[in-house]
């Protein structure tokens with residue numbers, strides 16, 4: 161049986177495709193290349209360039225490849241963009257996932273692993289947040305994912321689909337073997353932006369908000385290495401194949417770092433200084449969000465290997481330098 165990875169040409173999806181290939185799984189990718197990059201797809205992995213909203217296309221792929229599992233990464237992912245373009249986010253993240261689910265149900269797909277987000281929680285207090293906490297997203301991005309979680313639960317109940325919802329915290333770093341990393345043009349993620357500033361792709365970076373109710377006034381996030389996150393998907397896949405119950409699981413380390421701490425780590429790893437200008441808050445940002453990690457450890461035999469900010473930053477920087485060399 162085959163696994164369909166939607167968004168497999170994107171940042172996290174490309175790491176997933178490599179891990180599945182390394183594990184000897186049959187993989188097929190669907191990606192519309194809106195932010196993804198074709199060159200990251202390994203040779204021999206079929207890539208369909210198309211949209212998750214195209215039911216005719218997705219039903220054909222699912223039937224043709226006898227897909228039994230979908231790992232669904234394809235989405236629009238930038239929190240502030242969702243504030244200015246909510247309809248685009250509800251279309252791509254919620255409505256297109258509805259279309260994909262319709263094809264999945266029609267063709268008898270058994271397992272569905274969904275990329276959700278810490279952004280479903282919204283403004284929480286400083287404690288690590290458990291999966292059962294109230295869900296009050298602060299951005300259309302978070303709401304678009306929460307709506308999809310709800311839809312997925314209803315579809316699972318009605319049609320017997322087996323599901324794992326993974327709520328990722330802030331994903332960063334790159335493949336430790338240097339085979340892939342974050343290549344998104346115009347990326348907005350903190351560690352990526354800082355790494356681009358180190359290699360001179362940006363003259364300076366900005367710090368969005370210094371007046372949050374956090375220890376140093378900047379936002380706190382739980383940064384998870386992309387390879388550990390992908391390992392959590394492999395655990396989710398095994399869980400479903402072993403007949404495990406449908407579940408929703410936070411993916412993080414349970415430890416938060418402020419924007420200033422992250423920038424310091426990048427400067428340390430780079431051995432250079434760069435300019436980080438203090439500026440106002442960015443819309444949609446919760447002050448602090450750190451994962452409660454009891455469930456991931458109770459449910460999966462997940463053993464994170466790169467849960468150290470310096471390692472995450474070093475791998476992100478190595479990938480950024482690789483991109484820089486390739487482009488020069």
Ligand SMILES: NC(=O)c1ccc[n+]([C@@H]2O[C@H](COP(=O)([O-])OP(=O)(O)OC[C@H]3O[C@@H](n4cnc5c(N)ncnc54)[C@H](O)[C@@H]3O)[C@@H](O)[C@H]2O)c1
Nearest residue numbers: 167169170171172192193194195196211212234235328331
């Ligand atoms: N990066 C993070 O920190 C983070 C955190 C929480 C959740 N997530 C979720 O993880 C998933 C992957 O995010 P990423 O950081 O790799 O982003 P990304 O933009 O690098 O990857 C998304 C991929 O999906 C493709 N895509 C988008 N819409 C599509 C559509 N309608 N049809 C087909 N392909 C489409 C894009 O071309 C891209 O290759 C997303 O669902 C995102 O919401 C990411």
Ligand SMILES: O=c1ccn([C@@H]2O[C@H](COP(=O)(O)OP(=O)(O)O[C@H]3O[C@H](CO)[C@@H](O)[C@H](O)[C@H]3O)[C@@H](O)[C@H]2O)c(=O)[nH]1
Nearest residue numbers: 237239277278279329330348349350353366367368379442
């Ligand atoms: O140039 C920058 C970029 C970011 N930040 C700040 O850094 C923090 C982290 O921002 P970013 O890296 O953009 O991540 P988030 O907005 O927290 O969102 C990411 O993490 C969420 C889970 O927490 C995911 O759902 C989203 O898809 C993913 O983009 C925020 O306080 C930003 O304001 C800056 O100060 N300067």
